[in-house]
Amino acid sequence: MTKEYMYKTGETIVYRKQGIYEITEIREQKIGSEMKEYYVLSSVYDKNATVYVPVESQALVLQMEKVLSKEEIHSIIDKSEEIDLEWIENNTQRALFFDEIIKSDDLAKILALMKLFMIRRDNAEKKYARSYARDEKAFAFAQRVVTEAFAYPLGLSKTEVVPYIISRINK
Numbered sequence: 001m002t003k004e005y006m007y008k009t010g011e012t013i014v015y016r017k018q019g020i021y022e023i024t025e026i027r028e029q030k031i032g033s034e035m036k037e038y039y040v041l042s043s044v045y046d047k048n049a050t051v052y053v054p055v056e057s058q059a060l061v062l063q064m065e066k067v068l069s070k071e072e073i074h075s076i077i078d079k080s081e082e083i084d085l086e087w088i089e090n091n092t093q094r095a096l097f098f099d100e101i102i103k104s105d106d107l108a109k110i111l112a113l114m115k116l117f118m119i120r121r122d123n124a125e126k127k128y129a130r131s132y133a134r135d136e137k138a139f140a141f142a143q144r145v146v147t148e149a150f151a152y153p154l155g156l157s158k159t160e161v162v163p164y165i166i167s168r169i170n171k
Contacts, residue, residue, distance in 0.1 A: 006061055007039060012152065015051060016063045017105050017145055020044045020152045026055065039064070044152060067153050076107045077168050083112035087120055091132060098138040107149060111165070114142040 021041035043049035053060045088094035101109045117139040147161040
């Protein structure tokens with residue numbers, strides 16, 4: 001009798017909304033003191049990055065998601081256009097607001113946040129406004145999440161994602 005798994009070898013997934021991985025195998029392995037079955041995930045972008053997810057850990061397996069389709073990506077981009085975020089001048093309140101958006105795992109909100117940063121950065125260059133390290137860190141995270149989620153399914157390099165989004169918005 002063969003065991004049923006939620007995912008199969010060869011599938012490409014997003015793990016923890018932070019990277020695209022291929023399930024290269026499902027195997028028993030001793031990590032620490034216990035022998036367990038693991039999904040072995042290999043990053044599609046970094047051949048040296050491997051993640052072992054215990055098959056029995058529902059909490060970790062639920063953080064494995066199917067890669068988005070092109071239609072889902074277009075829907076996320078369109079939805080992000082409907083989200084109107086305002087820049088918060090108070091640094092502490094702004095950091096809490098950004099953290100809330102990032103923790104939401106809502107790609108449309110994260111994309112809207114990324115666009116807010118880009119607009120702010122463009123305006124800051126014109127006004128010589130100051131940029132804060134916390135803001136830059138949040139922007140870098142948002143950009144990484146969006147580009148990794150979109151690049152692979154769209155068949156684009158990571159550097160092509162932002163221009164793709166902009167061209168989609170400008171249509």
